[in-house]
Amino acid sequence: MKTPFIIAVDGPAASGKGTLAAILADDYGLPCLDTGLLYRAVGHLARGADLDDHAGVAALAQGIDAGLLADEALRGRMAGEMASRVAAIPEVRAALKSFQVAFANQPGGAVLDGRDIGTVIAPHAPVKLFVTAEPETRARRRWLQLSAHDPELAYETVLNDIRVRDARDSGRADAPLEKAADALLLDTTDLDIEASIAAARSLVKSRCGA
Ligand code: CDP
Numbered sequence: 207m208k209t210p211f212i213i214a215v216d217g218p219a220a221s222g223k224g225t226l227a228a229i230l231a232d233d234y235g236l237p238c239l240d241t242g243l244l245y246r247a248v249g250h251l252a253r254g255a256d257l258d259d260h261a262g263v264a265a266l267a268q269g270i271d272a273g274l275l276a277d278e279a280l281r282g283r284m285a286g287e288m289a290s291r292v293a294a295i296p297e298v299r300a301a302l303k304s305f306q307v308a309f310a311n312q313p314g315g316a317v318l319d320g321r322d323i324g325t326v327i328a329p330h331a332p333v334k335l336f337v338t339a340e341p342e343t344r345a346r347r348r349w350l351q352l353s354a355h356d357p358e359l360a361y362e363t364v365l366n367d368i369r370v371r372d373a374r375d376s377g378r379a380d381a382p383l384e385k386a387a388d389a390l391l392l393d394t395t396d397l398d399i400e401a402s403i404a405a406a407r408s409l410v411k412s413r414c415g416a
Pocket of ligand 1: 218219220221224241242243245246258281286289290291293314319320323371375
C-alpha cells in the first residue's frame with residue numbers, strides 16, 4: 207500500500223508548530239489536525255475531576271465534539287496546563303489514538319501537529335518537522351497571545367508555565383515529546399513568522415522533492 211502524504215509537525219509549547227502546520231496544509235491542499243486541541247478538550251472536561259481515576263478521565267474523550275473543539279476556553283492558559291496533565295495519562299493517549307491515526311492515514315494525506323506525531327501516531331510519515339525555540343522566545347510569543355485577553359498576566363508566569371510544561375511533556379513515560387530520528391529540526395528562536403514559514407517550506411521540499 208502506498209504511504210499517504212503525511213506531514214508530521216512536532217515540538218514544544220508555543221514553538222510555532224500550529225501556525226506552520228496550517229500553512230503547510232494550505233500549501234499542499236491537505237486537511238490539518240491540531241492534536242493539542244484534543245488533549246485540551248479532555249483537560250477542559252476533566253476540570254475538577256480526580257486525575258488519578260485514569261479510566262474515568264479517559265472516558266471523557268467520548269464527550270469531544272466539534273462545538274467543544276471550537277470553544278475559545280480551550281485556547282486559554284489553564285486549558286494548556288490541564289491538557290499537559292491529562293496527556294501524561296496513558297489511558298487518555300490510548301483513547302485519542304485511533305482518531306488521530308485514521309486522520310493521518312486518510313487516502314489524500316494530512317498534516318498533524320503535536321508532540322508524538324512523528325514518533326507514535328504516524329512514524330511512517332514521509333515528512334517530519336520538529337519545530338522548537340528557546341523557552342524565553344516561546345514564552346514571549348505565548349505571553350503576547352494570552353495577555354491580549356488577560357492584561358494582568360506576567361511574562362514570568364508564562365515562562366514558568368512553559369518550563370513546567372516542557373519538563374512534564376518531555377519527562378512522561380508514555381509518548382514523551384522527542385524529536386523522531388528522521389525529523390528535520392527547525393529552530394525558530396531567531397526567525398520571525400515569515401522566515402519560519404520560508405524555512406519550513408524549504409525543509410518540506412527538501413524531503414519530498416516537490
Ligand atoms: O499550543 P501549545 O503548544 O501550547 O500546546 P498544544 O499543542 O495545544 O498541546 C497542549 C498539551 O497537550 C501539551 O502540553 C501536551 O502535553 C499535550 N499534547 C500531547 O501530549 N500530544 C500531542 N500530540 C499534542 C498535545
